[in-house]
Ligand SMILES: *[C@@H]1O[C@H](CO)[C@@H](O)[C@H](O)[C@H]1NC(C)=O
């Protein structure tokens with residue numbers, strides 16, 4: 001039995017070796033990298049003309065080395081990648097050949113995009129961007145940054161954003177004391193408020209008479225940089241010993257289930273602070289009715305999409321009245337004030 005199996009195995013090996021040896025795998029040719037839009041590279045190659053087509057399945061192995069390592073295979077001869085390109089881009093590609101159960105690989109072909117010219121210290125640093133959904137259901141964008149340490153005083157930075165296929169240059173800058181652009185505002189953008197997890201590409205380059213300014217790019221998840229709007233129509237009232245609060249979800253295309261809230265309760269008498277997490281639009285809490293409270297609410301996304309930045313706190317609302325618990329204290333206070341006034345009066349009269 002064992003012998004039969006071994007002979008069978010041997011026959012299979014014998015059949016495979018000559019076939020495998022007869023097949024040659026050639027690397028792809030004319031591999032090119034092209035910047036197709038801001039922070040986007042088109043990788044393109046051609047099948048090797050010497051490659052026998054026959055009945056083989058040909059695929060390509062792509063390995064991105066930088067800026068973000070990634071490996072995948074495709075049967076196409078092109079591929080598009082989104083990445084910050086200010087430190088260049090480098091990729092390898094090779095042919096994969098499948099024949100029966102056999103998989104063969106060619107050598108790698110390498111290509112890279114060099115980083116753009118300029119000292120890295122001339123690039124902007126500390127870039128941060130925030131989006132907001134406006135009342136008219138469009139998205140505004142605000143970005144700020146610091147000029148690079150080696151950026152000459154005459155550096156003029158320009159900011160561009162790209163969302164999908166749309167690219168736009170900033171027209172509304174705020175400047176530092178040397179008149180360099182350090183902030184940019186778009187009151188309306190092409191960012192779709194209902195989309196989830198799409199990228200906002202930011203590109204900041206610059207020019208100066210004295211040095212080449214190195215561009216800088218950063219990719220942001222549109223949801224992660226959204227500053228959520230403030231909860232609306234907050235109402236608070238007392239019902240016996242309970243504090244009742246209701247409010248409306250912030251301005252947003254997403255339904256109310258998508259939000260959570262923080263409820264800030266401050267006891268003005270005891271100085272006690274409480275922050276409560278709430279995922280509904282109303283709230284009931286037993287409180288000390290002899291105290292006056294201040295209340296504020298803020299919102300963030302909970303589900304439906306990535307969390308953004310917490311909204312600002314809603315305007316302060318006060319409830320309750322500070323009541324003095326002890327009538328004796330009350331009488332003493334009145335007495336004290338009265339005595340003081342009398343003394344003051346006497347003093348004034350004496351002086352006159
Ligand atoms: C590769 O590029 C060269 C030069 O541009 C061209 O002559 C050749 O036809 C290309 N090869 C293939 C397979 O496209």
Ligand SMILES: *[C@@H]1O[C@H](CO)[C@@H](O)[C@H](O)[C@H]1NC(C)=O
Nearest residue numbers: 052053054055056057099100
């Ligand atoms: C391709 O495969 C088919 C069936 O598997 C076979 O009949 C044909 O001869 C093969 N062609 C070549 C060029 O090997």
Ligand SMILES: *[C@@H]1O[C@H](CO)[C@@H](O)[C@H](O)[C@H]1NC(C)=O
Nearest residue numbers: 124125126127128145146147
């Ligand atoms: C800029 O970023 C660096 C590193 O991330 C940080 O140490 C520094 O405090 C930031 N500067 C300002 C002014 O925010």
Ligand SMILES: *[C@@H]1O[C@H](CO)[C@@H](O)[C@H](O)[C@H]1NC(C)=O
Nearest residue numbers: 038158160203204205206207
């Ligand atoms: C900055 O980038 C934009 C968009 O890629 C480009 O059109 C412009 O020429 C660049 N400016 C400088 C000074 O490099």
Ligand SMILES: *[C@@H]1O[C@H](CO)[C@@H](O)[C@H](O)[C@H]1NC(C)=O
Nearest residue numbers: 232233234247248249250251
């Ligand atoms: C908030 O209250 C105002 C006036 O009471 C009302 O017109 C508006 O529709 C309310 N907003 C929401 C989101 O309920």
